[in-house]
Structure formats: C-alpha cells, structure tokens
Amino acid sequence: MRIVVASDHAGFCQKDVICDFVRGLGHEVEDLGPETADRVDYPDFADKVARRVSEGTADRGILICGTGIGMAMTADKVPGVRATVVQTNKFAELCREHNDCNVICLSGRFTAPMDNCEFVKTFLTTEFGGGRHTQRVAKMMAEDERK
Template sequence: MRIAIASDHAGFVQKDPLAEYLRAQGHEVVDCGPDSDERCDYPDYADKVARRVARGEVDRGVLICGTGLGIAMTADKVAGVRATPIQTVEFARLAREHNDANVIGLSGRFVSLEDNEKILDAFLTTEFGGGRHTARVEKMMREDDPAFPGVEA
C-alpha cells in the first residue's frame, strides 16, 4: 500500500518511527514533512497528505499532531477525503469498516508509539464493510459537492 505521512511539531517525535514501522511492513511511505520538531502549522501538513489521497496518488494518509484532532479536521475539508482522529484500535477498525476512512489523525502526545502502531495496523488491514454502510458513505460524500443544497430541515 502507498501511504502519505506528515505531522506537526507536536507529532514529529512519532512521525519517523511510524514511517519506518510502515516501511518494515512493506508499505511505500511518502513523507510529507516536516523535517524537524520546530514549531509549524498542522493545516499545511494535513493539506499535503489529504490532497495526495484525494488525487489518488496514495492509498491512505497518516497524520500526527498533539491530539490528532486539528490535523484530521483540516484533512477532512479536502473533497474526497474521509479523515478522522483515532485514539483506539477499535475506533480505527470501525472508521474503516463503517466509514471507509482514508486518512487517520493520530495523537503524538496522548497515545504511545506502541499503541499508535496497533491503531495503524487496524486502520490498514480492515476493509470497508460495504452493504448498508455504502449508502451512508455516499451521503457523507455529497457534502463535498458545493451544489448540494443540504437536507431539508
């Protein structure tokens, strides 16, 4: 699988070890930065990964910031991306199985490297369940269309 990875300064300490973990499993990893733990803005790095996923240049995206929240929220704004912050293995599995998530936001401050490796394992090995979830994901993705008028209140 081809995977893009990036972080901000708060997630930088886990970025390189997670990239190496993915490479050791046979994945091709595209490192989108940063190159140091100097203060930087997570939206810039979230955008780099999310746009590669949206264009189909990579299969999945992995983002790491302090909490995984802001970086995932930013990535999710890119059309075609289904990004979510994840702090547990079970949520990673469900994000893939039910929501076909293609970008994950990890916490570099509140979740250990070992636990993030387990989360990545679930995120990368769980298949989308399809079935009843397909129509829901399609409804979710209509929000990317600026012409979609929204659901009547």
C-alpha cells in the first residue's frame, strides 16, 4: 500500500519511528512533513495527508499530533476521508472493520511509540468487514454530498 504520514511538532518525535516501522511492513511510505520539530500548525499537515487519501494517490494516511484529536477533526473535513483517533489496538481494528477508516490519528504525547506502531500495524492489516457495515459507511459518506 501507499501510505502518507505527517505530524505536527508534538508528534514529530514519533514520525520517523512510525515511517520506518511501516516501511518494515513492506509498504511504500511518503513523509509529508514537517522536516523539523519547530512549531507548526497541525491543520496544514492533516490537510496534506487527507487530500492525498481523498484523491487516491495514497491508500491510507497516518497523522501524529499531541493527542490526535486536532488532526482527526481537520482530516475528517476532507470529502472521502474517514479519520479517527486511535488509543487502543481494539480501536484500530474496529475503525477498519466497521468504519473502513482510511486515516488514523495518533497521540505523540500520551502514547508510547511502540504502542502507536502496534496500532498502525493493526490499522494496515485489518480489512473492512463489509456486510451490514457497508450501508452504514455509505450513509456516513453521504454527508460529504451535503456540504
């Protein structure tokens, strides 16, 4: 898969670890920034990742900020994106299986890098369950048409 990754200054310390981990799983990774730990505005980087996923030039996205919350709120505003904060491995599994999540948002301040790597692995290996969830995801995505 083609995976795009970005962070803000609060998630910067985990970005390289996560990029290397995802490459180790055999995926193509593109780091969309930032290049330093200097203070930046997370919406700028969430938007870059979300737009790449939305347009189909990336299969999935990974965002890291202090909590993951701001990144998820921003990314989810881009049509076609289903972004969520993940704080447990079960959340990573269910966001894929039930919601066909395509952008995962992680906490760089409150979650250890190895835990985030485990969440990412689950996010990348869990398939969408389809079935009864298909109609629900379609209803969710219909909200993009109302904008």
